[in-house]
Amino acid sequence: MPSFIITDIGSTTTKALFLAKRNGFYRLIARAEAPTTVEAPFEDVTIGVKNALEVLGKEAQKQFLSEKDGELISQEFEYYSSSSAGGGLQVLVIGLFSKITAISAQKAALGAGAILIDVISNDDNRSLYERVDIVRKARPDMILLTGGFNDGDVNFVTEFADIINAANPLPRFGTKLRLPVIYAGNIEARELIEDTLRDEFDLHITDNLRPSIDKENLEPARKAIHDLFLSHVMQQAPGYSTISDAVSAPIMPTPLAFGHIISELSKEEQLDILAVDIGGATTDIFSSINEEFNRTVSANLGMSYSIANVMQNSGLDNIKKWLPFEIEDIVLENIIGDKMLSPTVLPKNEMELMIEQAVAREALRLSLIHHKSLIRELPKDSELSTRGFISDELSEKEWDNTDTLVDMMKMGLLIASGGVLSHAPKRNQTTIMMIDAFRPLGVTRMAVDSVFMMPHLGVLAQKYPKTALQVLIDDCFVPLGTVISGEGSVKIGQKAARVEGQINNRKIEFDLYRGNIRVMPVSRNQIGNIKIIPEEGMNFGKGNGKIVETPITGGETGLIFDLRFGCDQRVSPDIVKEWLVSTGCFSSEEIENARRQARERSRDHSN
Amino acid sequence: MNVQEIIATRTLPYAGTVIAKVGQKVKPNDVVAEMNFYPGLVLRLKVSEHLAIAARELRSVIQVNVGELVEKGQILAFDSKWHQPQIMVAPEPGIIGMVSKTLGIVYLRRLTEFNPNPFEVHNIAEEFGISEEDAANTIIVSRNQKVVPGQILAQQQWKKDEFRLKYVASSMFGSIHKIDKHKIWIKSREISRKLYAYLSGEVVSVEPYWSVTIKSRAYKLNGTYGIGGERFGTISIIDTEYLKEDDIGARYKDNILIVKGKISKEALDKAARIGIPAIVAASCDLSVLRKYAGEGFIPGITGAEEVKTSVILMNNFCSTETMGDEFEFFKEREGKYMSVNGSTHIRAGAIRPQVLVFPDEGDA
Numbered sequence: 001m002p003s004f005i006i007t008d009i010g011s012t013t014t015k016a017l018f019l020a021k022r023n024g025f026y027r028l029i030a031r032a033e034a035p036t037t038v039e040a041p042f043e044d045v046t047i048g049v050k051n052a053l054e055v056l057g058k059e060a061q062k063q064f065l066s067e068k069d070g071e072l073i074s075q076e077f078e079y080y081s082s083s084s085a086g087g088g089l090q091v092l093v094i095g096l097f098s099k100i101t102a103i104s105a106q107k108a109a110l111g112a113g114a115i116l117i118d119v120i121s122n123d124d125n126r127s128l129y130e131r132v133d134i135v136r137k138a139r140p141d142m143i144l145l146t147g148g149f150n151d152g153d154v155n156f157v158t159e160f161a162d163i164i165n166a167a168n169p170l171p172r173f174g175t176k177l178r179l180p181v182i183y184a185g186n187i188e189a190r191e192l193i194e195d196t197l198r199d200e201f202d203l204h205i206t207d208n209l210r211p212s213i214d215k216e217n218l219e220p221a222r223k224a225i226h227d228l229f230l231s232h233v234m235q236q237a238p239g240y241s242t243i244s245d246a247v248s249a250p251i252m253p254t255p256l257a258f259g260h261i262i263s264e265l266s267k268e269e270q271l272d273i274l275a276v277d278i279g280g281a282t283t284d285i286f287s288s289i290n291e292e293f294n295r296t297v298s299a300n301l302g303m304s305y306s307i308a309n310v311m312q313n314s315g316l317d318n319i320k321k322w323l324p325f326e327i328e329d330i331v332l333e334n335i336i337g338d339k340m341l342s343p344t345v346l347p348k349n350e351m352e353l354m355i356e357q358a359v360a361r362e363a364l365r366l367s368l369i370h371h372k373s374l375i376r377e378l379p380k381d382s383e384l385s386t387r388g389f390i391s392d393e394l395s396e397k398e399w400d401n402t403d404t405l406v407d408m409m410k411m412g413l414l415i416a417s418g419g420v421l422s423h424a425p426k427r428n429q430t431t432i433m434m435i436d437a438f439r440p441l442g443v444t445r446m447a448v449d450s451v452f453m454m455p456h457l458g459v460l461a462q463k464y465p466k467t468a469l470q471v472l473i474d475d476c477f478v479p480l481g482t483v484i485s486g487e488g489s490v491k492i493g494q495k496a497a498r499v500e501g502q503i504n505n506r507k508i509e510f511d512l513y514r515g516n517i518r519v520m521p522v523s524r525n526q527i528g529n530i531k532i533i534p535e536e537g538m539n540f541g542k543g544n545g546k547i548v549e550t551p552i553t554g555g556e557t558g559l560i561f562d563l564r565f566g567c568d569q570r571v572s573p574d575i576v577k578e579w580l581v582s583t584g585c586f587s588s589e590e591i592e593n594a595r596r597q598a599r600e601r602s603r604d605h606s607n
Numbered sequence: 608m609n610v611q612e613i614i615a616t617r618t619l620p621y622a623g624t625v626i627a628k629v630g631q632k633v634k635p636n637d638v639v640a641e642m643n644f645y646p647g648l649v650l651r652l653k654v655s656e657h658l659a660i661a662a663r664e665l666r667s668v669i670q671v672n673v674g675e676l677v678e679k680g681q682i683l684a685f686d687s688k689w690h691q692p693q694i695m696v697a698p699e700p701g702i703i704g705m706v707s708k709t710l711g712i713v714y715l716r717r718l719t720e721f722n723p724n725p726f727e728v729h730n731i732a733e734e735f736g737i738s739e740e741d742a743a744n745t746i747i748v749s750r751n752q753k754v755v756p757g758q759i760l761a762q763q764q765w766k767k768d769e770f771r772l773k774y775v776a777s778s779m780f781g782s783i784h785k786i787d788k789h790k791i792w793i794k795s796r797e798i799s800r801k802l803y804a805y806l807s808g809e810v811v812s813v814e815p816y817w818s819v820t821i822k823s824r825a826y827k828l829n830g831t832y833g834i835g836g837e838r839f840g841t842i843s844i845i846d847t848e849y850l851k852e853d854d855i856g857a858r859y860k861d862n863i864l865i866v867k868g869k870i871s872k873e874a875l876d877k878a879a880r881i882g883i884p885a886i887v888a889a890s891c892d893l894s895v896l897r898k899y900a901g902e903g904f905i906p907g908i909t910g911a912e913e914v915k916t917s918v919i920l921m922n923n924f925c926s927t928e929t930m931g932d933e934f935e936f937f938k939e940r941e942g943k944y945m946s947v948n949g950s951t952h953i954r955a956g957a958i959r960p961q962v963l964v965f966p967d968e969g970d971a
Contacts, residue, residue: 125748125752125753125758126755127649127755127756127757128649128704128714129649129704129716129755130755132704132705158707158709158710159707159710159712162708162709162710162714163705165705166705166714192709192710195708195709196707196708196709305907306907306953308893308906308907308953309905309907311906312897312904312905312906330892331925333892333893333897333924334892334893334894334923334924335924336893337832337893337906337923337925338923338924338925340906340907341831341832341923341924341953342923343953605925605927607927
C-alpha cells in the first residue's frame with residue numbers, strides 16, 4: 001500500500017497532509033499549510049501547493065515534490081486533492097417553484113458541493129427584468145436549469161431558457177468558453193431547451209431531478225455538476241490542470257469531500273449522522289439519513305463576517321439566554337458588532353468568549369432549522385400536489401404539511417467542525433454548545449473534527465474508503481462522548497428515569513430528574529452498558545416508558561444525561577451558570593470574571 | 608494625506624440619456640445622465656399564436672430586433688401565408704426585450720413612466736368586482752415587501768374548478784406600507800431617475816445611453832462601517848462628543864456633518880427630517896443603526912438601506928474615543944465638497960465605506 005499526500009486548496013490556505021503506515025495502520029504523520037495562490041499576482045494554485053508540500057516534506061523529512069520535468073509529485077506517493085479556492089464551485093439554480101423544483105435543484109447542487117449564487121424561481125417576487133439582470137451579472141461556473149414534472153408544463157421552463165439566452169451570462173473563468181448549462185427538468189421540454197440554448201451555451205441534458213411531485217432523482221444532476229466541475233471549472237481555474245494531472249482520483253469540491261466521508265462513515269457504521277461545519281461567513285449542515293446524503297448552507301450565519309446577521313436573525317433575547325451574566329442590550333450589540341468589524345480578532349476575555357459561544361449556539365440552532373426545513377419528505381397526494389403546483393398557496397400548504405426527515409431521536413452521531421467548535425478552549429464547551437443548539441434525543445454519540453482533515457479523508461475515500469475511515473477514527477475525530485436525552489410530559493423537578501449499568505466494571509445506579517443535566521467523566525477508552533428505565537410519559541428512543549439498553553462510549557466530556565429542555569424551564573443567568581459549571585465548561589471563577597467584565601463594559605458605555 | 612487621482616465610470620441601471628459632455632467640468636451634485644423610464648413590466652406577446660404559425664417560424668416573420676424601441680401600432684411581425692397579410696402590432700410603445708425561438712413569444716418591455724406619487728392605493732374588491740372578504744383572500748403580498756411595476760399584488764386563479772387568471776399589479780417601485788382587509792397601500796421607494804456625478808472633476812469619456820467616466824482629484828479615506836448609499840454635500844463640523852437632537856438645525860441642510868464623537872438616535876432622525884445627506888462620526892451604537900435602518904437590515908452587507916441620511920463611522924461600535932487626526936483634517940477643509948458612500952460588505956475582499964474630499968472645489 002502506498003503513502004498518501006492530500007491537499008485541500010482552500011480560499012485562503014492550502015492545507016497538506018501526509019498519511020503513511022505505522023505499525024500496520026495508516027496514521028497522520030505530518031501536516032502543513034501555505035497561503036493559497038489562486039489570486040493575482042500568482043494566479044496559479046500549484047505555487048501554494050508546492051509551498052505547502054515543501055513545509056510538509058520538512059515536517060516528515062521526505063522529498064514529496066518531483067524533480068522530473070512536468071511532474072508535480074514524486075511517484076512513490078499517491079496524491080489527492082479537494083478544492084474550494086477562488087470561491088468554490090459557483091452554481092446559479094433555476095427552478096419553477098421555490099418549494100418544489102427549485103428546492104430539489106438546490107439539494108442537487110448543494111449535495112454536489114456547490115455554492116449557490118442565487119436561486120431563481122417563478123414565485124420569487126422578481127420581475128422578468130430583474131431575473132435577466134441577475135443572470136447577466138451572475139458570472140457562475142455553471143447554471144442548473146430545472147422545472148416541470150415529466151409530461152407537465154413546458155412553457156415556464158422554456159421561458160427560463162429564454163431568460164438565460166437573453167442575459168447571455170459569461171462563465172467565471174475562461175471568458176471565451178461557452179457557459180455550461182445543465183438541464184434537468186421536464187423531459188417533454190428537452191427539444192425546446194436544446195433549440196433555445198444549444199448554439200450559445202455548453203448544454204448538458206440529464207434526467208429530470210423532480211420527475212413527479214412525489215419523486216426526486218438528484219444523482220444524475222449531481223453527477224453532471226461534478227463532471228462539469230472537473231472537465232470545465234478545474235481546467236479553467238488557474239493552475240488546476242497541473243493538479244488534475246497529478247492526482248490519483250478526481251479533485252472534489254471541499255464540501256463534497258466533507259460530505260463523502262460522512263456518507264462512508266454512515267454506511268460503515270449503519271447510523272444516521274448529522275455534521276456541522278461552522279465558518280466565519282456561513283454554516284454548512286450535512287446529514288446522512290438512511291444512507292441519503294444531504295447538505296444545506298446557511299449563507300448568512302457565521303461566526304465572524306456574519307456574526308451580526310446571526311444576532312439580527314435570532315434576536316438578542318435568544319443570545320442572552322445562554323449567558324451566565326446580565327448585560328445591557330446596547331453593550332451586547334456593540335460587542336457582537338465589533339466582532340463583525342474585526343473578524344480575525346479572538347475573544348480577549350471570559351465575557352467575550354461566552355458571548356461568542358452563545359452566538360454560536362444560535363447560529364447552529366438556526367442552521368439546523370434551515371436544514372430541517374429543506375430536508376423533508378416529498379408530498380404524497382399527487383392530485384392535490386399538481387393543483388398545488390399551479391397555485392402558490394396550495395403548494396405552500398402542501399409543503400408545510402410534509403414532515404422533516406431530520407429526526408433527532410434517530411441521529412446516532414453528531415460531528416462538530418469549524419473554528420468556534422474545533423478550537424474551543426475546553427472540549428466540554430464544544431459538547432455543550434452542540435447539545436444546546438441541536439438538542440439530540442435518545443442515545444447520540446458526539447465527536448469533533450480536531451484538525452480539519454475530513455475533506456482530505458473524503459477525497460481519499462474515493463479510492464480507499466476503509467483506510468480513510470480508519471484514519472478518521474484514529475487521528476481526525478476526537479470523541480466527545482455520548483449524550484442521552486428524552487422527551488415527554490414529566491414535569492420539571494420530577495423523576496424522569498432510572499439509570500443502571502456498568503462502566504469499566506464499575507456499577508452505576510441513579511435517578512434522572514427533569515430539568516437537570518449530569519455529566520459523568522468516561523474516557524474514550526472506557527466502555528460500558530447502561531439501561532435507562534423511563535417513567536411513564538418519557539421516551540428515550542424506544543417509545544413511551546420503554547426501557548432502552550445501550551452500549552456507551554466515552555470521550556473528552558464523557559457520558560451526558562440531559563433533561564433540561566422541553567419542560568418549561570425558566571432560564572436565568574444563575575441557572576446558566578449552574579449548567580456551565582456542572583458540565584465543566586467554565587469554572588465559577590471564570591464566570592465571576594465574566595460578570596465583572598460585563599458590569600465594567602456597561603459602566604463604560606453609560607459614562 | 609495625499610490627493611489621489613480617481614477615475615470612475617458612472618453607469619445608469621437602465622438605458623437613458625447621457626447629459627454630460629466630454630471635457631465638461633462637473634461637481635458631485637451635477638446630474639450627468641438620467642433614466643427616461645423605469646425598468647418595469649414586460650408584456651409577453653404571443654406572436655406565433657396571433658399569426659397562426661408554428662412557434663419556430665417566428666424568426667422568419669419578425670420585423671424588429673432585440674433592443675429596438677417600437678411605437679404603439681408598429682408592426683412587429685408580418686406573414687402572408689393565408690393569401691392576405693397577417694400582422695402583429697405593438698399594443699403600446701416599448702423596447703423589444705427578448706424573442707423566444709421556441710415559444711413564439713416576443714417580450715416587450717413597457718416604458719413605465721416615473722410615478723411621482725408618494726403612495727398608490729389599490730381597492731382589490733373594486734378592481735376584481737368581488738366581495739371585500741373574497742378580495743382579502745386574493746392578496747399575495749405582505750407588509751414591508753418590496754414591489755416593482757408590474758408585480759402582481761392580488762390574483763384570482765380558480766373559480767368553480769375552472770382555471771382563470773386575473774390580477775392586480777403595482778405600477779410603482781415601492782414597498783407595501785399597509786394592508787387593510789381588501790385594500791393595499793404601496794409607499795413609493797425613492798428611486799432617483801437621475802445619475803449624479805458623485806465626483807468633482809472632468810468628464811473624460813461618454814458611452815451613449817449608459818455611462819460617463821469622470822477623472823477627479825480627491826483625498827480618500829475609509830471608514831470602518833456605514834449604512835446608506837452615495838451622498839454628497841459640503842463639509843460642516845460639529846465639535847461634540849455626543850451628537851444630540853438640539854445640536855442640529857435647518858442651517859445644516861445639504862451639508863455633510865463631521866461629528867467628533869458619537870451619534871444619538873434622536874439626532875439621526877432629526878438629520879433625516881432636515882435633509883442632511885450624511886453624517887461622518889467617530890462611533891454610534893449598533894442598536895441605533897439597526898433601528899434607524901429598519902426591517903430587513905443585514906448588518907454584514909449594507910448600502911441599500913432606504914435612509915435619508917447615510918452614516919459613516921470612523922471607529923468601531925464599542926469605541927469611546929473621539930475622532931483624532933481625521934477630525935482635524937476635516938476641520939481644515941470645512942466648506943469643501945465631499946462625497947461619501949456608506950456601502951459596507953463584511954467578507955473576504957471587504958468593501959468599507961468611502962469618504963472623498965475634493966480639495967479644489969467648495970467655498971473654503
